[in-house]
Amino acid sequence: MTSAASHTSWKDTQRFRPTADLLPVLIWIADTDKLCTWFNKTWLEFVGRKMEQELGNGWAENVHPADFNRCLETYVTSFDARRSFRMEYRLRRFDGEYLWVLDEGHPMYDDDGAFAGYIGCCLLIDEQKKAHEQMSRVLQKERRIATTLQQASLPAVIPQPADIRFDAVYLPAGGEAEVGGDWYDAIDLDDGSLVVSVGDVSGRGIQAAAIMSKVRHAMGMAPLHEPDPARILDAAGWFLRKRYPDAIVTAFVGIISPDRRAMRYASAGHPMPLLRRENRLIELEGRGLPLGLRHLYEPSESASIELECGDFILLFTDGLVEARRDIIGGYDVLRRALLSDAVLASIAPGRLVARACLPPEVHDDVAILAVSIGRPERWEFEARDASQAAVARAQFVTYLREKRKDPEFVADAEIVFGELLSNFVRHAPETVEITYYQKDGRDELHFIDYGNPFAVPRKPPADPFSVDGRGLYMVGQLASELRLEHLPTRGNHLCAIL
Numbered sequence: 001m002t003s004a005a006s007h008t009s010w011k012d013t014q015r016f017r018p019t020a021d022l023l024p025v026l027i028w029i030a031d032t033d034k035l036c037t038w039f040n041k042t043w044l045e046f047v048g049r050k051m052e053q054e055l056g057n058g059w060a061e062n063v064h065p066a067d068f069n070r071c072l073e074t075y076v077t078s079f080d081a082r083r084s085f086r087m088e089y090r091l092r093r094f095d096g097e098y099l100w101v102l103d104e105g106h107p108m109y110d111d112d113g114a115f116a117g118y119i120g121c122c123l124l125i126d127e128q129k130k131a132h133e134q135m136s137r138v139l140q141k142e143r144r145i146a147t148t149l150q151q152a153s154l155p156a157v158i159p160q161p162a163d164i165r166f167d168a169v170y171l172p173a174g175g176e177a178e179v180g181g182d183w184y185d186a187i188d189l190d191d192g193s194l195v196v197s198v199g200d201v202s203g204r205g206i207q208a209a210a211i212m213s214k215v216r217h218a219m220g221m222a223p224l225h226e227p228d229p230a231r232i233l234d235a236a237g238w239f240l241r242k243r244y245p246d247a248i249v250t251a252f253v254g255i256i257s258p259d260r261r262a263m264r265y266a267s268a269g270h271p272m273p274l275l276r277r278e279n280r281l282i283e284l285e286g287r288g289l290p291l292g293l294r295h296l297y298e299p300s301e302s303a304s305i306e307l308e309c310g311d312f313i314l315l316f317t318d319g320l321v322e323a324r325r326d327i328i329g330g331y332d333v334l335r336r337a338l339l340s341d342a343v344l345a346s347i348a349p350g351r352l353v354a355r356a357c358l359p360p361e362v363h364d365d366v367a368i369l370a371v372s373i374g375r376p377e378r379w380e381f382e383a384r385d386a387s388q389a390a391v392a393r394a395q396f397v398t399y400l401r402e403k404r405k406d407p408e409f410v411a412d413a414e415i416v417f418g419e420l421l422s423n424f425v426r427h428a429p430e431t432v433e434i435t436y437y438q439k440d441g442r443d444e445l446h447f448i449d450y451g452n453p454f455a456v457p458r459k460p461p462a463d464p465f466s467v468d469g470r471g472l473y474m475v476g477q478l479a480s481e482l483r484l485e486h487l488p489t490r491g492n493h494l495c496a497i498l
Contacts, residue, residue: 026091026101026122028059029108032115034079043122048094064090064098075105082107082115088129091122099126159188163260165375167350169368171358173319181208181249182317182367183216187223192258195223198315198369199251199270211247215240215291219253229253229266230288230302237268237291249291252315256307260373263313266302268294271321275305276312276338309374310439312344319364320357333357333488342485342493345446347378347433352448356488376437383428383449389421392434399436404443412478413443413498419475420447420494427451442480443498450491456484 020027021041029038035056044051047062063071067089078085084106090098105120158166168184181201188194197219201208218239222232232253240247252273254265265273269290275282288300314334321330337343337356346352350370358366377399381388396417400410424432428449435446457473476482481497 026124028120028122030079030105030118030120032117034076037117046093047091062092064092066090071103078105079118088125099124100129101125154183155185158186159194161188161194163373163375164194164256165372167348167368167370167372169350169354169366169370171319171354171362171366173363173365181212182319182365183212184315184367184369185216185220186369186371187220189223194256195220195253196256196315196369196371197251197253198273198317198367199249199268200317200319200365200367202248202250211240211244211249214243215249215251219251223255227255228302229255229264230300233266233268233288233291234294234299237294240291241295244292247292251291252286254313254315256371260307260309262304262306264302264304266300271316271318273313273315274334274338276314276343277308277310279339281335281338307373310344311373312338312349313371313373314338314350314353315369315371317365317367319362319366320354320368322364323358323362323366330357337488340485340487340493341446341483341495342448342487342491344372345433345435345444345493345495346448347380347435352487355450355490376435378436379434380431383425383430383432383451386425389425389432393418393421396434396436409498413445416475416478416496416498417445419472420445420496423472424449427454445496445498447494447496448487448491450487452490453486453492454484456482456494 017038017040023040024042026043026046027040028036028043030036036059037055039051039054039059044054047054047059049058049062052058053061060068060072071087071089074085074087084104086102086104088100088102091101092098101122102125103120103122105118108116108119110116154170155168158168160166166186168186170182170184181199181203183197183199185197186194197216199212199215199219201211201215203211215236219232219236222235226232226235233251236249236251240249249268250270251268252265252270254263254273256263265284265286266288267286268288272284272286275284282305284303284305286300286303288294289297294300316334318327321327321334324330334353334357337353340356342352343349349372350368353370354366354368377396379392379395381392383389393414397410397414400413404410404413421434424447428451430450433446433448435444435448437444456476458476459473475496479496479498481495483495483497485493485495487493
């Protein structure tokens with residue numbers, strides 16, 4: 001049953017049978033009608049049955065009921081296609097216990113090349129199978145412990161001051177991958193400043209999750225005594241070397257001033273955050289060795305950047321850009337996502353970026369902390385709940401009447417809001433996000449959904465009684481500008497300039 005078995009001769013099997021009775025594997029032969037015609041002595045001794053009981057389809061009585069249909073389908077499908085097959089199933093031993101076997105079957109041909117049936121052999125793999133299942137249970141248990149430890153170590157509450165908005169995302173690795181040591185954090189200090197951080201522990205599993213928990217807490221305490229981000233990293237590095245001398249951790253720490261006009265920051269070998277300002281991206285510059293290695297080189301210094309209202313900063317771990325095994329392409333996708341106007345308008349920009357950049361299943365942990373300087377008015381509702389939409393409309397009108405004293409403007413804005421609301425209620429499958437703010441002297445109204453793409457009609461519907469497209473066309477006439485953007489994966493961002 002080697003690679004040459006696909007050309008096995010029927011006559012060869014006749015000469016082979018006496019030898020086959022002496023081999024420690026279970027061997028069978030089937031005719032062209034799929035019915036088995038012979039089993040070796042080892043097979044008969046294993047199942048504890050006579051040849052007459054096994055012939056034809058009798059052998060199938062030994063197959064575990066839970067495996068029977070799958071086993072039969074593989075056998076019949078492969079037989080009809082005249083191709084070799086390999087399958088695992090449980091076979092009943094003479095004492096009634098089912099043991100796992102690996103069954104390989106190969107077509108036979110006579111001297112004229114005509115199909116002459118199949119020959120196959122079964123290897124006992126029960127011990128290997130049970131050892132693998134035991135190892136899988138152990139790994140799953142360790143993964144549950146590590147996941148629980150990591151999620152319990154992430155901040156339960158992220159501060160939400162009046163002039164800054166945070167959106168945090170943590171996605172553990174899926175499938176069989178072990179949990180890593182990624183984290184995000186945001187802490188408000190007594191003087192009104194905000195400390196933001198993100199980091200990644202090298203390695204995986206319970207140990208990485210435990211190290212992450214301790215390092216994150218050390219970095220959370222250090223700002224109470226040290227206002228310099230670089231020295232905060234040095235202190236965390238000192239702690240790491242004392243507790244876990246072989247561990248390596250990358251991290252970024254930033255301290256946003258109480259007036260929100262500046263951020264001082266430092267990096268420990270971590271991917272630098274990206275800042276979106278207007279329509280351009282700024283990559284924060286910084287250098288410094290990871291925690292665990294910082295003592296090997298001269299101390300690094302903190303840097304600072306001025307901030308403006310409307311700035312958007314994304315802190316992230318490398319799993320965000322390495323998810324598709326292409327870091328250059330990953331950064332390209334990330335930059336395109338950050339340049340989308342939907343990022344500035346979204347209530348959950350971190351989740352929007354994750355949707356755009358990540359495949360359905362990630363193979364490495366991902367931590368994201370999105371920081372928006374300034375907090376425009378926002379609403380959200382579930383599209384399936386029309387009552388929530390009605391509440392959002394009422395809140396918008398109340399807010400606008402307080403904000404703008406022009407009754408005509410408020411009336412037109414209410415119509416635009418209502419028509420857009422109606423459109424998204426009918427077509428959006430999930431949460432709808434609404435943002436309103438003034439920019440460059442203009443009033444902007446943004447709607448974001450995660451449904452199928454749609455188009456804005458440039459002409460009224462041909463059918464005067466049709467409602468499809470009529471609302472969006474009316475909005476286009478009332479608004480000074482209407483922009484539609486399809487989101488990178490799935491969804492729509494509609495901006496109406498009032």
